[in-house]
Amino acid sequence: MHSFTYSTARSVDEAIALVGDKGRYLAGGIDLLAELKDYLVTPAPDILVNVKRVGQPGGPAGGAGDAKMGLLNGIVHVAPAGKEGEAYKLGANVTIAEVAANAALKKAFPGLTHAAGEVGSTQIRNVATLAGNLLQHSRCWYYRHPDVTCQKKGGDKCLARDGENRYHALFTGGSCVTVAASNMAMVLTALDAKATVRRGKETVTLSMPDLYAKAWTDAAAHHSLAPQDFLTSVTVPTLRKRSAYRQQSERKEFDWALVSCAAAGNVNGGVLTDARVVLGCVAPIPYMSLEVNNFLQGKPLNEATATAAADMLLKGARPLSQNGYKVPLAQALVKRALLALNETAG
Amino acid sequence: MPTLPDHTPIAAAALGQGRGPQAAKAEILWPTPARVLSTDVLRVDAREKVTGEAKYASDVQPPGWLYAMILRSRWAAAKVTAIDTSEALKVPGVKSIVLAGGEQRRVRYYGTELAAVAATSKQACLDALRAIKVTAEPLPFVVDERDAMKEDAPRVFDGPNLSAPGVKQEGDVANALSSAAAVVEGELSTQVQIHHPLESHGNTIVVKDDGATVWASTQGIFSVRDGIAGNLKLPQSNVQVICDYMGGGFGAKFGPGVEGGLAARLSKETGLPVKLMLTRLEEGLAVGNRPSSIQKIKMGASADGKLTAFEAETVGTPGTGGGGETAGGSGGANVATPYIYKVPNFKVQQRAVATNAGASRAFRAPAHPQGSFGTECMLDDLAVKLGIDPVEIRILNDPGENRRKEYALGRDKFGWKEKYKKPGSSPGPIKTGVGCAGATWGGGGRGTRAEAQINSDGTVEVRVGTQDLGTGSRTLVAMVAAEAFGIRPDQVVARIGDTRFPPSGASGGSTTTASLCPGVWDACQNALAELKTRSGMADVAGPNWAVACRKIGINPISAQGEWKQGLSSSGSGGVQFVEVEVDTDTGYIRVKKVLALMDCGLIVNTLTTTSQINSGIIMGMSYALHEERVMDKATGVVLNHSFDTYKITNLADTPEIECILLNMPERGVIGIAEVSNVPTASAIANAVANAIGVRVPSLPITPAKVLAALGKVPKMSA
Numbered sequence A: 001m002h003s004f005t006y007s008t009a010r011s012v013d014e015a016i017a018l019v020g021d022k023g024r025y026l027a028g029g030i031d032l033l034a035e036l037k038d039y040l041v042t043p044a045p046d047i048l049v050n051v052k053r054v055g056q057p058g059g060p061a062g063g064a065g066d067a068k069m070g071l072l073n074g075i076v077h078v079a080p081a082g083k084e085g086e087a088y089k090l091g092a093n094v095t096i097a098e099v100a101a102n103a104a105l106k107k108a109f110p111g112l113t114h115a116a117g118e119v120g121s122t123q124i125r126n127v128a129t130l131a132g133n134l135l136q137h138s139r140c141w142y143y144r145h146p147d148v149t150c151q152k153k154g155g156d157k158c159l160a161r162d163g164e165n166r167y168h169a170l171f172t173g174g175s176c177v178t179v180a181a182s183n184m185a186m187v188l189t190a191l192d193a194k195a196t197v198r199r200g201k202e203t204v205t206l207s208m209p210d211l212y213a214k215a216w217t218d219a220a221a222h223h224s225l226a227p228q229d230f231l232t233s234v235t236v237p238t239l240r241k242r243s244a245y246r247q248q249s250e251r252k253e254f255d256w257a258l259v260s261c262a263a264a265g266n267v268n269g270g271v272l273t274d275a276r277v278v279l280g281c282v283a284p285i286p287y288m289s290l291e292v293n294n295f296l297q298g299k300p301l302n303e304a305t306a307t308a309a310a311d312m313l314l315k316g317a318r319p320l321s322q323n324g325y326k327v328p329l330a331q332a333l334v335k336r337a338l339l340a341l342n343e344t345a346g
Numbered sequence B: 001m002p003t004l005p006d007h008t009p010i011a012a013a014a015l016g017q018g019r020g021p022q023a024a025k026a027e028i029l030w031p032t033p034a035r036v037l038s039t040d041v042l043r044v045d046a047r048e049k050v051t052g053e054a055k056y057a058s059d060v061q062p063p064g065w066l067y068a069m070i071l072r073s074r075w076a077a078a079k080v081t082a083i084d085t086s087e088a089l090k091v092p093g094v095k096s097i098v099l100a101g102g103e104q105r106r107v108r109y110y111g112t113e114l115a116a117v118a119a120t121s122k123q124a125c126l127d128a129l130r131a132i133k134v135t136a137e138p139l140p141f142v143v144d145e146r147d148a149m150k151e152d153a154p155r156v157f158d159g160p161n162l163s164a165p166g167v168k169q170e171g172d173v174a175n176a177l178s179s180a181a182a183v184v185e186g187e188l189s190t191q192v193q194i195h196h197p198l199e200s201h202g203n204t205i206v207v208k209d210d211g212a213t214v215w216a217s218t219q220g221i222f223s224v225r226d227g228i229a230g231n232l233k234l235p236q237s238n239v240q241v242i243c244d245y246m247g248g249g250f251g252a253k254f255g256p257g258v259e260g261g262l263a264a265r266l267s268k269e270t271g272l273p274v275k276l277m278l279t280r281l282e283e284g285l286a287v288g289n290r291p292s293s294i295q296k297i298k299m300g301a302s303a304d305g306k307l308t309a310f311e312a313e314t315v316g317t318p319g320t321g322g323g324g325e326t327a328g329g330s331g332g333a334n335v336a337t338p339y340i341y342k343v344p345n346f347k348v349q350q351r352a353v354a355t356n357a358g359a360s361r362a363f364r365a366p367a368h369p370q371g372s373f374g375t376e377c378m379l380d381d382l383a384v385k386l387g388i389d390p391v392e393i394r395i396l397n398d399p400g401e402n403r404r405k406e407y408a409l410g411r412d413k414f415g416w417k418e419k420y421k422k423p424g425s426s427p428g429p430i431k432t433g434v435g436c437a438g439a440t441w442g443g444g445g446r447g448t449r450a451e452a453q454i455n456s457d458g459t460v461e462v463r464v465g466t467q468d469l470g471t472g473s474r475t476l477v478a479m480v481a482a483e484a485f486g487i488r489p490d491q492v493v494a495r496i497g498d499t500r501f502p503p504s505g506a507s508g509g510s511t512t513t514a515s516l517c518p519g520v521w522d523a524c525q526n527a528l529a530e531l532k533t534r535s536g537m538a539d540v541a542g543p544n545w546a547v548a549c550r551k552i553g554i555n556p557i558s559a560q561g562e563w564k565q566g567l568s569s570s571g572s573g574g575v576q577f578v579e580v581e582v583d584t585d586t587g588y589i590r591v592k593k594v595l596a597l598m599d600c601g602l603i604v605n606t607l608t609t610t611s612q613i614n615s616g617i618i619m620g621m622s623y624a625l626h627e628e629r630v631m632d633k634a635t636g637v638v639l640n641h642s643f644d645t646y647k648i649t650n651l652a653d654t655p656e657i658e659c660i661l662l663n664m665p666e667r668g669v670i671g672i673a674e675v676s677n678v679p680t681a682s683a684i685a686n687a688v689a690n691a692i693g694v695r696v697p698s699l700p701i702t703p704a705k706v707l708a709a710l711g712k713v714p715k716m717s718a
């Protein structure tokens, strides 16, 4: 890799100051270091700012850390149960393993902990952070290849579109057919979570669709954040009592989903409300349709409803030469995820 | 039949087994019953391997060693006109750069070695590789075998891509097909599979004026020795190759390779030790693969299921390893077909087609898994068409007496009769199915010398110039000596992996165990005779051992011995039964159970034999469901160069495996590694077809292909 300066930030302010114009934040490093080793990050960052110490109490430089943000490695229950605004706030540095194992989250959002448990392997889950997972870059094999220049790396066309595209998108707003593959993104979108981001001096709140919108049309983008934007936490409202996640991979464990589906909502007397269904690995963003979510409002949660929703969600799919199988696969997973809302376990 | 515990060896005699053909000729030389042989003995080096004490070629760090890395062609085909290393040589830490094949040359695949650099750090190597300027004129190329066969395809070599067909025939196949009671026809295809040993290819090399020492990750220490000696023009006697441990080869690690030659030259240039281990990306490019195959097959049988006709046209790509007039190296891409079956009327036409891709190399049972897949799939389809049970049709047609017995035994053990249902008939979206297939391999041993030394304190050293490809060679050496001397395996120090020891062959073709065990046995018998003479005792075994050894005197006893026919023979075999569950909504296949019944003569160590079979089955499953080299037609690169997209079966998918070993000591030692790998993919494919009622004709059988076979994939929108 190219050489860079390495620095540890103790507060968000310090991290933002250190990262400057050409730096990157380093969390678990699983994605970033792999990209740097393959010379995929251009321009090459001049500094890596370790953010794993941000907000940690007792840090020599940071003191109490960034009190406003809460601990970046904490999972906090916000507002009393049953009250307006009840939510869980997940710090950016929480590991995927911590999410998967958290008992309160398992009860509140079974789909979330399930999705976390399906990320990579035990080793990866132990190191991967929530922010790093949400902001991970494309896994497209053209993008990841050190010796080819695809559109995502400034080339003039998407090589997958007419090439090897079995793992690629059914939907895209632009010409790049990479897919968003973060498990966490899918289920957090279904749960209508909000991301809190420090942008310079401002603190902005982004919906999950906003967090990814840019990647829908812009081939160069992996998400909507600039390298200087600092994601501090994700807030998940408890409004939806049921959530579920289903993915299918070529292998049972330690494999990327071919397609994943997250669903969330409320079920009362067999009737579905506030439902949101999200597909993963079919578009450059978590793929959701308001039309489908609206359709589900007040519908009985049964096979017929699930089938109709699945068909509706896949309606505009534009399969490439090798990924047509994702259509029936996605339909099957939408049905399974939705029907799983019948159970509290997700 | 009593229930047998997992991997219980069954005395062939107890099953009423006939002796193998060779056994009839050979004197029975192995002791029966054995004391140590045919038992479970833990690897003598298990502790070293698990704790990390075991030093592999990549772990060795001679003082002052340099890192080395290779610059490879970014072009799939090009005329290289200049390689400028001047800037690269200025990178701090860089000690030397050598060219791989001259400055001006044709390259024919992405990944061809162009140059190598040695430096004091890995980063310095990486920086230097990026600073080397290569000027080249890109040329047209073709990486897909179907494209390469087209009339107007770019030529990989000067000659045509497609080789002339090799034809084998007997009888009158056209007539036999037209008069058959049933004929099935299909196009079956298999992918290019990459060896991907977990330890990559490479060496640590120290070259001095008068000789060289090489720590190699290799299947053949002597072939590496001769290769390096040739490369450096050194006397073979002055080159020592050491391979104490190695992390897999599967047929791709015989010689020193281009990488070994480059490392040797860099060491010579710098006067320092050089370590050059390939990266995972490089493993996918230039150090071998199993050729693909496309097999058009017609198979016919009489109404009672006897095979009467077999016609096949096959083509596959060994990359740059064959096909064109000027090609060579891999032996092409022929498949072993109609595999184990003797069909009176057959015609087989085989061709190889060159592509701009890394050359194939021998890969665990070369030609067999492909041939097995084509033949066994068609045989099952034929059985279905005729309404005959797939096990029955095999017992009827398989000429192998041992396999027929294994089918009969396995059928009961597996519960085949209860489990086999009409294809696609299991209810619900998750369908179960069963399949089976058989295999054959040679696996006989060959010339090996070994040396046994008995010391006066009763300790024993055995030296043999073999290497442990992962099959447990060291342990087998200790077991054979322990058997011969009436002592325990842990009383024997087995020394292997050094060209200073008496020579044994390279580890290929499942020959290692069958080569070294007879050599060690013979050496031990000679040492034993000497011990009897020196001690004046007729019985030196067991309780007498220590007493006898004390009488040896100052000079230890040292005796050599050699491989002898009869202590080993050839012809391993076996059958496998598989049960799968297929989710017809998602296309996901779960292999629930594999039952293997295998025979390889005398089972030396039941534990390591079972381990080989387990590995063969897992690798076969990986071939059936997961592995596939994916190349990009537009750029010519290998796209899945890392393990997240070059998928290998991992533990979570590994099924319950049950091994039944048929022990036939009278046949001598035969290798098991390759034969165990062959039938798995075919049996899985047959089980999937049985589950879903349609044939998925190409490997790997992915969820995408299952859904397509089920007719669930919508036609592509334009």
Ligand SMILES: Cc1cc2nc3c(=O)[nH]c(=O)nc-3n(C[C@H](O)[C@H](O)[C@H](O)COP(=O)(O)OP(=O)(O)OC[C@H]3O[C@@H](n4cnc5c(N)ncnc54)[C@H](O)[C@@H]3O)c2cc1C
Pocket (backbone or CB within 6 Å): A024, A025, A026, A027, A028, A029, A030, A031, A032, A033, A051, A092, A118, A119, A120, A121, A124, A127, A128, A129, A130, A131, A132, A133, A134, A135, A136, A137, A181, A182, A183, A184, A229, A230, A231, A232, A255, A256, A257, B644
């Ligand atoms: C073999 C393999 C299999 C995998 N399988 C899966 C899978 O099945 N499902 C899945 O979802 N993921 C999978 N992953 C991806 C993995 O989960 C991510 O790489 C990981 O979560 C990244 O987290 P990290 O903390 O290591 O991030 P890093 O690599 O440290 O960072 C990733 C990116 O996020 C940025 N970043 C980090 N923290 C912040 C912050 N606070 N604010 C702003 N930017 C920030 C970094 O600058 C970088 O661009 C897999 C990865 C591998 C290697």
